[in-house]
Amino acid sequence: MTAVKALSVAEVRARVEAVPDPELPFLALGDLGVIGSVAPGADGRLEVEFTPTYLGCPALASMASSIQEVLADCGHPDARVRQVLSPAWTTDRITEAGRAELAAHGIAPPTPAPEDGPVLVRLIGVPCPHCGSRATRPHSVFGPTRCQSMLRCTACAELFPHLSAL
Structure with a gap:
C-alpha cells in the first residue's frame, strides 16, 4: 500500500468544509x-474542530466519522476531530450559499441577527420558500429533523420546514 502525500492545511480545510x-x-x-x-495541534498532528448545531444532534458521530475519513484520504490518518462547544453554534454561522441552498430545498433559513443593536422580536412571519410571502405561521415545533420546526404559509397554504434559530 502506497502512502498518500499529506495535503496542506488549506486543501484539507476545503475538503472538510x-x-x-x-x-x-x-x-x-x-x-x-x-x-x-x-490546524496542527501542539504535537504537530492536524486537528479539526467542529461545533455541533446543538448538543442532542443525532448526527454528531456521523459528522466526526465523515471528517475523519476525509482527513485520512488527505494523508492525515492520525489527525484528530474535536467537538468544540464554546462559543455555541448559532444560525448566524450559516453562509449566504448555505442559506440559498436551504431555500432552494424548501427550508426557510433563519434571518441573520443584527450585528449590534436591540434584539429583534419577530412580528412578521418567516418568508415562505415557495411563494416569498411573510404571511406564515407556526404549525408544529417538530420538523423533519430535530433542529427544524414546521411553518404554514397562509398565502399559498404550503407547509415548510424552518431551520430553528438556536
Whole structure:
C-alpha cells in the first residue's frame, strides 16, 4: 500500500468544509458553519474542530466519522476531530450559499441577527420558500429533523420546514 502525500492545511480545510451534512445532505458542513479551526495541534498532528448545531444532534458521530475519513484520504490518518462547544453554534454561522441552498430545498433559513443593536422580536412571519410571502405561521415545533420546526404559509397554504434559530 502506497502512502498518500499529506495535503496542506488549506486543501484539507476545503475538503472538510465540503463534507455533506448527514441530515441535510445538500448542505456542506462549511456552509452550515460548523467547521472551526483546521490546524496542527501542539504535537504537530492536524486537528479539526467542529461545533455541533446543538448538543442532542443525532448526527454528531456521523459528522466526526465523515471528517475523519476525509482527513485520512488527505494523508492525515492520525489527525484528530474535536467537538468544540464554546462559543455555541448559532444560525448566524450559516453562509449566504448555505442559506440559498436551504431555500432552494424548501427550508426557510433563519434571518441573520443584527450585528449590534436591540434584539429583534419577530412580528412578521418567516418568508415562505415557495411563494416569498411573510404571511406564515407556526404549525408544529417538530420538523423533519430535530433542529427544524414546521411553518404554514397562509398565502399559498404550503407547509415548510424552518431551520430553528438556536
